Amino acid sequence: MKEVTIGIGGAAGDGLDKAGDALAKTAARLGLYLYAYNSYQSVIRGGHIWLRLRVAEEKVYSHGDHLNVLMALNQDSIERHAREVEPGGAVVFNADKLHCDAVLLPDGVVPVPLPVTELAKAAGKLQPVMQNTIALGAVLFLLGLDFEMAGGVLRDTFLYKGEAIVDQNVRLARAGYDYARQAFVPLDYSWNFSRSRRLFVTGNEAISLGAVAAGCKFYSAYPMTPASAILHWMASHGERCGVVVKQCEDELAVVNMAVGAGHAGVRAMCGTSGGGFALMTEAIGQAGMMEVPVVIVEVQRGGPSTGIPTKTEQGDLNQVFGASQGDYPRVILAPADVTDSFWTTVEAFNLAEKYQLPVIIISDLLLSEHPETVEADAFSHDVPIERGELVTEWKGQGPFKRYAFTPSGISPRALPGTEGAVYVAATDEHDEEGILISDVFTSAPVRRKIMEKRMKKLEALRKELAPPKLEGPREAEVTLIGWGSTRGVIREAVAQLAAEGIPSNQLHFKVLFPFHAEEALAILKTSKRTVSVEANQTGQFARHLRAETGFTVDHQILKYDGEPFEPQHIVHQVKAILDGRARSLDVTADEAREMAYHYIRSHLGEDVRPGQIAQSDGDGLAEPVWLVEIVSRDGGEKRGELRIGVETGSTYTWHPAVS
Amino acid sequence: MATVIELPLDVFQGLAEPDWCPGCGDFGVLKAVKMAASKLGIQPKDLLLVSGIGCSSNLPGFMHAYGVHSLHGRAVAVASGAKLANHDLNVVITGGDGDGYGIGIGHFIHAMRRNLDLTYVVMNNQIYGLTTGQASPTTMKTMRTKSTPRGNVELPVNPIALALVSGATYVARGFSGEPNHMADLIAGGIAHRGFALVDVFSPCVTYNKLNTYPWFKQRVYKLEALPGYDPADAESALQKSFEWGDKIPLGLFFKDEQPTYEDSEPALKQGPLVRQKLGLDRKLFESLVDELI
Helix, strand or coil, rough: CCEEEEEEEEEEEECCCHHHHHHHHHHHHHHEEEEEEEEECCCEEEEEEEEEEEECCCCCCCCCCCCCEEEEECCCHHHHHHHHHCCCCEEEEEEECCCCCCCHCCCCCCEEECCHHHHHHHHHCCCCCHHHHHHHHHHHHEEEEEEEEHHHHEEEEEEHHHCCCCCCHHHHHHHHHHHHHHHHCCCCCCCCCCCCCCCEEHHHHHHHHHHCCCCEEEEEEEECCHHHHHHHHHHHHHHHCCCEEEEEECCHHHHHHHHHHHHHHCCCEECCCCCCCHHHHHHHHHHHHCCCCCCEEEEECCCCCEECCCCCCCCCCCHHHHCCCCCCCEEEECCCCHHHHHHHHHHHHHHHHCCEEEEEEEEEEEHHHEEEEEEEECCCCCEEECCEEEECCCCCCCCCCCCCCCCCCCCCCECCCCCCCCCCCCCCCCCCCCCCCCCCCCCHHHHHHHHHHHHHHHHHHHCCCCCCCCCCCCCCCEEEEEEEHHHHHHHHHHHHHHCCCCCCCEEEEEEECCHHHHHHHHHHHHHCEEEEEEEECCHHHHHHHHHHHHHHHHHHHEECCCCCCCCHHHHHHHHHHHCCCCCCCCHHHHHHHHHHHHHHHHCCCCCCEEEEEECCCCCCCCEEEEEEEEEEECCCEEEEEEEEECCCCECCCCCCCCC | CCCCCCCCHHHCCCCCCCCCCCCCCHHHHHHHHHHHHHHHCCCCCHEEEECCCCCHHHHHHHCCEEECCCCCCCHHHHHHHHHHHHHCCCCEEEEEEHHHHHHHHHHHEEEHEEECCCEEEECCCCCCCCCCCEECCCCCCCCCCCEECCCCCCCCCHHHHHHHHHCCHHHHHHHHCCCHHHHHHHHHHHHHHCCEEEEEEECCCCCCCCCCCCHHHEEEEHHHCCCCCCCCHHHHHHHHHHCCCCCCEEEEEEEECCCCCCCHCCCCCCCCHHHHHCCCCCHHHHHHCCCCC
């Protein structure tokens, strides 16, 4: 398969997102497939932002494990990522500001220094971020992408700033393109542009679109990364789509307003991340108790506590399972990809109303924030809308029993305002009519039967929801088990393993509660060797699987450094498992370099970078260490040495070089 | 304006009888809420009572009207969501001082600055009753309670002043010893377009032996009886809100006409959300999708 991965590195504020977006949209409009991932930090200016765009002629399911072209917007990006560029690739940078030491460049990688000041002259007075557009033009040429298409994208991107800015950007891109054509040979890519119409869309956008298509009329949220993009989308489209969008004072208000709106009869949704969800839990139990339909989106980021706000993790599973005190029915769905995020949201609203309960959609930063191409018909306005048992009037049928005990556990629901069906919904335990049994009228048997009534709803739910299915060859050495957003990357790992002669398959879980224990167990029992793959530290899903089925997975592949899985992470570990090699928690050389960067930027300033890295026995320390040479950025001369513990990861004393 | 047809009070007779202690101030509030609804001709089906948790929050269960007996401190948030979903409903929040001025004070303040068209009746007994007598956010300083055996060291919240500075557009105080007067204040609050606070002295006869019926009866007077008092004047309202001691004012402190939140919400221009069509037509959906290309 023909593909290329472009990495754009810079600091927050460098205007990296616009350049990346223009490149991505150009490729997408040409009919290529994309998957992008932006590794960023919780800062408005500065830090290190690393955007990878994987472009291919066929559908790709992760940002992959390659780097072919580096577009560096600052010196850090050259030093950190030039070494990762594969032979045949290029490093594109502003030669007036940045330099690329030959030692940093792998063999077969072309440096593409751009005389930006000179090239920009034609375009008049510039904002510094516009330099990116020159680099964009050069990259378009190197990759053999169509310039006219990029011009159109730039036009759409900057039109809101006026014609002058559009023209300026197009001229700059042209200057970069023409300069590259004159000074460099294109890289070895020739594409078949299908020019098929596809969407370039994130998980959060898909959730938002799914919600409005399903008739969501109320969305509440408190700003919290990585769920905020849903709030932004809803806020900017609420009027057109007839949605009341409410930013609230806290997540307590967020979820309780959504419950109030759901109770009054509109399709209501709210969104947050782990910390906000923690505040919401009592009210999710409230929705369970009062049998109110409501959809709650939990977009996970790295926890616990404030954690790593802009990094991905699947660490909130225990929290979502444990939300609220007591036993109550609810649904927990983990969409697998962007397209699935749309349809899962539609399904969530239908389940919430049909079964009169809270439905939790658990996503994560990777899924919610990464954009990828999906087919133009992946989404539709024509979605099923099933509202369940709604009573529109109640006359002459005896007293209205909002919580009538029925064989299905589902009771007739009336909205406030309905003639003849007046009732009180209470979070205190109550009887069929809603009369409290918590105070004067205590009743043990009513308590027992209403608990059973509510939980009974799970039986039909489990039947309605799709059970997990094995993907890939039935006969396999390894069954990889995952949930939520890892489906795509596991799929690619399965393909890579197959290419290396290791047959594997995937058992992916989207429905986390109610759980299809029997169906899962039937598959797992026939698996030769099971490996769960999760982006958390303790294997929360594997534990859930064991609790529900009694089945213990053979091995676990766990990642919790905040960066998403790449296929090779899984492939390497599967091979290690098959070889009987134990998983090592030692710091790798690459990690030692990143740790050195962290030390340099927090203690030593801007004029040095890591140089050679070697392992030593520890030199009197209690563990072996990585000796990281610290060199000057301009000349490369040694400035000192850092020792980083191979086992503990501790950064030991900084030793300046003696001059 | 359409003619208001008063309803008989027994239309609002609930399924369950109140289980409050004999003599509880909340009986007066229950009666006043019924009288207010009856006076305004609001059918039980068009009234949504939202409460939190506490003795007074049991009120919706004792009245025939739609009700949500929600979580402790969350009544205002639940009511806000319900009102935005169906603004044809008359939404009245009924709760206590612990619920509204303690655990739920954040929602209280924000709902007022939004000027949602809600009426909030707070049965303020200056004590936690249901949990058997701990200090509440409005317990007077130095008062001994189960949780403050050496006397309360915190200043009480001043709900009237708080409401005035938070943007409430109808601020009143009633007293359970004067149910007819209170009913007029609640009716005024429901009729008012915007956020209405009716703080009510509703004595707890079991756990608050300081702020009793006689204690209030000796002190309260009505602002209406004060010559020249003008509820349109925010400054004098604020001044009066600090009056506490030998004389304590009841009545309407402040009233102002301002656009409600619902007025400025574009999605509500077509009428209540609950009556709007679900889903999107193809043309609109495709225009949304086009933004992603």
